[in-house]
Amino acid sequence: xxxxxxxxxxxxxxxxxxxxxxxxxxxxxxxxxxxxxxxxxxxxxxxxxxxxxxxxxxxxxxxxxxxxxxxxxxxxxxxxxxxxxxxxxxxxxxxxxxxxxxxxxxxxxxxxxxxxxxxxxxxxxxxxxxxxxxxxxxxxxxxxxxxxxxxxxxxxxxxxxxxxxxxxxxxxxxxxxxxxxxxxxxxxxxxxxxxxxxxxxxxxxxxxxxxxxxxxxxxxxxxxxxxxxxxxxxxxxxxxxxxxxxxxxxxxxxxxxxxxxxxxxxxxxxxxxxxxxxxxxxxxxxxxxxxxxxxxxxxxxxxxxxxxxxxxxxxxxxxxxxxxxxxxxxxxxxxxxxxxxxxxxxx
Amino acid sequence: xxxxxxxxxxxxxxxxxxxxxxxxxxxxxxxxxxxxxxxxxxxxxxxxxxxxxxxxxxxxxxxxxxxxxxxxxxxxxxxxxxxxxxxxxxxxxxxxxxxxxxxxxxxxxxxxxxxxxxxxxxxxxxxxxxxxxxxxxxxxxxxxxxxxxxxxxxxxxxxxxxxxxxxxxxxxxxxxxxxxxxxxxxxxxxxxxxxxxxxxxxxxxxxxxxxxxxxxxxxxxxxxxxxxxxxxxxxxxxxxxxxxxxxxxxxxxxxxxxxxxxxxxxxxxxxxxxxxxxxxxxxxxxxxxxxxxxxxxxxxxxxxxxxxxxxxxxxxxxxxxxxxxxxxxxxxxxxxxxxxxxxxxxx
Numbered sequence: 221x222x223x224x225x226x227x228x229x230x231x232x233x234x235x236x237x238x239x240x241x242x243x244x245x246x247x248x249x250x251x252x253x254x255x256x257x258x259x260x261x262x263x264x265x266x267x268x269x270x271x272x273x274x275x276x277x278x279x280x281x282x283x284x285x286x287x288x289x290x291x292x293x294x295x296x297x298x299x300x301x302x303x304x305x306x307x308x309x310x311x312x313x314x315x316x317x318x319x320x321x322x323x324x325x326x327x328x329x330x331x332x333x334x335x336x337x338x339x340x341x342x343x344x345x346x347x348x349x350x351x352x353x354x355x356x357x358x359x360x361x362x363x364x365x366x367x368x369x370x371x372x373x374x375x376x377x378x379x380x381x382x383x384x385x386x387x388x389x390x391x392x393x394x395x396x397x398x399x400x401x402x403x404x405x406x407x408x409x410x411x412x413x414x415x416x417x418x419x420x421x422x423x424x425x426x427x428x429x430x431x432x433x434x435x436x437x438x439x440x441x442x443x444x445x446x447x448x449x450x451x452x453x454x455x456x457x458x459x460x461x462x463x464x465x466x467x468x469x470x471x472x473x474x475x476x477x478x479x480x481x482x483x484x485x486x487x488x489x490x491x492x493x494x495x496x497x498x499x500x501x502x503x504x505x506x507x508x509x510x511x512x513x514x515x516x517x518x519x520x521x522x523x524x525x526x527x528x529x530x531x532x533x534x535x536x537x538x539x540x541x542x543x544x545x546x547x548x549x550x551x552x553x554x555x556x557x558x559x560x561x562x563x564x565x566x567x
Numbered sequence: 568x569x570x571x572x573x574x575x576x577x578x579x580x581x582x583x584x585x586x587x588x589x590x591x592x593x594x595x596x597x598x599x600x601x602x603x604x605x606x607x608x609x610x611x612x613x614x615x616x617x618x619x620x621x622x623x624x625x626x627x628x629x630x631x632x633x634x635x636x637x638x639x640x641x642x643x644x645x646x647x648x649x650x651x652x653x654x655x656x657x658x659x660x661x662x663x664x665x666x667x668x669x670x671x672x673x674x675x676x677x678x679x680x681x682x683x684x685x686x687x688x689x690x691x692x693x694x695x696x697x698x699x700x701x702x703x704x705x706x707x708x709x710x711x712x713x714x715x716x717x718x719x720x721x722x723x724x725x726x727x728x729x730x731x732x733x734x735x736x737x738x739x740x741x742x743x744x745x746x747x748x749x750x751x752x753x754x755x756x757x758x759x760x761x762x763x764x765x766x767x768x769x770x771x772x773x774x775x776x777x778x779x780x781x782x783x784x785x786x787x788x789x790x791x792x793x794x795x796x797x798x799x800x801x802x803x804x805x806x807x808x809x810x811x812x813x814x815x816x817x818x819x820x821x822x823x824x825x826x827x828x829x830x831x832x833x834x835x836x837x838x839x840x841x842x843x844x845x846x847x848x849x850x851x852x853x854x855x856x857x858x859x860x861x862x863x864x865x866x867x868x869x870x871x872x873x874x875x876x877x878x879x880x881x882x883x884x885x886x887x888x889x890x891x892x893x894x895x896x897x898x899x900x901x902x903x904x905x906x907x908x909x910x911x912x913x914x
Contacts, residue, residue, distance in 0.1 A: 228675040228676075229676035234676065236703065243683050247696075251662045251663060251696045254662075254696045256698075257698040258699055263663070263665070265662075270614075274663070274665065274699060274716065276699055276700060278669055278710070280706065315601075316601060320625040320712055321625075322627045322630075325578065328578070329576035329577070329578055329580075329586070330576060332578070332586070347597065348598070350591070351596070351603075351604040352610040354623055356583065356625050356626075358629075359629040360708065361706055363625070363669060365625055367621070
């Protein structure tokens with residue numbers, strides 16, 4: 221009665237994006253209301269006057285989070301943020317979410333309450349209703365699945381595929397902090413493992429820990445852009461690292477991307493802590509991930525408008541596809557970018 | 568750094584519905600488009616001309632399914648069906664789904680392909696687009712989260728809360744088969760464990776195995792009802808057993824429910840196999856679950872229309888709340904119903 225594999229291909233050989241491509245390559249949309257299916261930050265459904273946006277994420281204990289340093293309340297908050305970020309990445313407004321959790325009997329009601337407290341707090345702050353979900357048990361560990369719903373005016377939609385040559389590449393906030401925060405937590409965890417009398421020393425690192433454990437999503441960008449009369453030509457959220465996201469925008473838009481190392485917004489604390497940990501801060505920004513900033517492109521003509529926006533950096537420009545993905549280094553050297561984005565299936 | 572519980576309440580003490588009630592009791596909907604949040608088969612969002620329906624389910628290996636007898640292709644099919652059934656239970660049309668899975672390295676690409684093959688087949692047969700999802704790894708086991716999206720004309724919406732006194736209680740198809748099918752599979756699994764040379768003997772039981780392993784959802788009811796000019800006053804799908812679903816309708820509508828044992832639609836094979844296994848067939852129908860039939864109420868005035876509908880049984884009527892939940896037995900005895908619905912948190 222057991223299942224047998226006549227052939228066996230290991231998932232780690234494909235990686236997360238390879239697997240998604242494989243599974244979704246022959247999907248066809250037949251519903252007249254499906255405008256965009258798999259392949260963007262959120263699916264887009266035509267509901268008449270507007271587009272409805274739908275995005276979903278699954279987060280598993282031991283893969284996406286480590287409860288030995290992620291407090292459950294923060295985990296609840298972050299789980300919601302991660303999903304809202306995908307709606308904002310379509311230049312949309314998030315309106316509702318569903319929250320499903322699977323928990324083993326290791327978890328008490330008080331633990332679940334802490335998780336929900338964080339999730340509800342995020343929902344309240346970001347103005348979304350929790351309209352459904354599921355709660356069930358699991359044989360092992362904590363699993364979370366959240367679906368976010370949003371809407372966008374049809375003429376404001378930003379997808380991954382609209383970047384045009386010479387468009388400006390912009391990003392909100394600063395990059396690499398969440399990754400450096402994670403490295404700090406991992407370092408203290410291993411020290412703690414060796415000697416449990418040592419207390420973690422995070423003094424002065426609050427910003428980095430917060431970037432990792434309790435990130436925020438860029439709800440405000442949509443309004444700022446609208447007020448400035450700008451519709452991004454393409455947009456994506458920075459969940460897997462800047463390099464990986466640039467390549468998503470480029471590949472979906474059939475364009476190349478060139479960025480400038482000295483334009484990358486990296487917080488001074490990220491720089492100093494990254495160096496302390498022996499990691500080039502630029503690598504933290506390019507490959508780190510989990511920043512939940514928004515990466516987008518705008519027309520050259522919007523230059524004057526965009527450069528005055530608070531918290532937005534212009535980091536490069538869109539090129540033809542043959543130029544590929546490049547970073548102009550601090551010494552004007554040209555560095556080929558590769559996607560070191562996070563792979564959930566690597567060992 | 569580890570989390571500590573000062574107090575610890577075990578989840579099994581609340582049960583699945585108790586936990587959901589606890590977590591959602593203070594939720595407030597603030598978005599003007601949220602018409603119904605938590606508490607029905609699907610959430611209802613006002614999108615102008617119509618209502619949008621959203622439902623989500625999480626299925627975990629070892630809790631909701633056992634891969635030693637559920638083939639992955641069937642599991643993919645069933646996972647989609649379970650979610651579409653929630654949309655049909657609002658008298659809606661299912662239009663799109665997202666599919667997220669978390670898998671340990673025990674699973675090969677071929678195994679995931681088999682799951683998706685089943686899921687895609689269900690999507691094709693039921694005419695829904697797969698518009699998104701997530702694929703990730705898990706430390707142990709197979710986890711599935713599906714969100715179904717649908718729509719319904721505003722005057723056709725059926726919720727759990729509209730049943731009125733003297734309405735007729737109706738149900739599609741037949742009940743108890745999926746439960747008896749599960750008992751057969753469990754029996755053969757334990758025989759197989761004791762002596763692995765014995766091959767499972769399921770001859771003549773195909774219908775029951777199919778009810779358990781590859782159920783169908785009642786997509787067709789909506790059209791049948793519409794053609795007959797009937798809008799159900801309330802509706803729910805039979806996922807946890809008839810008794811549990813009757814109590815959901817009753818409690819949400821603030822009404823009692825009386826059904827008649829001799830009106831319960833039970834397939835002859837369900838009856839004979841249930842008896843063979845030493846289970847009262849009525850118990851299989853009342854408490855078994857996973858039938859994915861639709862239970863609904865209609866006005867007395869619709870009696871002539873409803874009784875001519877193919878595959879629909881009238882099994883009782885709605886009473887005032889004080890009468891409670893009762894079944895009139897075959898000997899005209901009155902039996903109080905209790906919800907023995909499936910509890911994901913019981914040991």
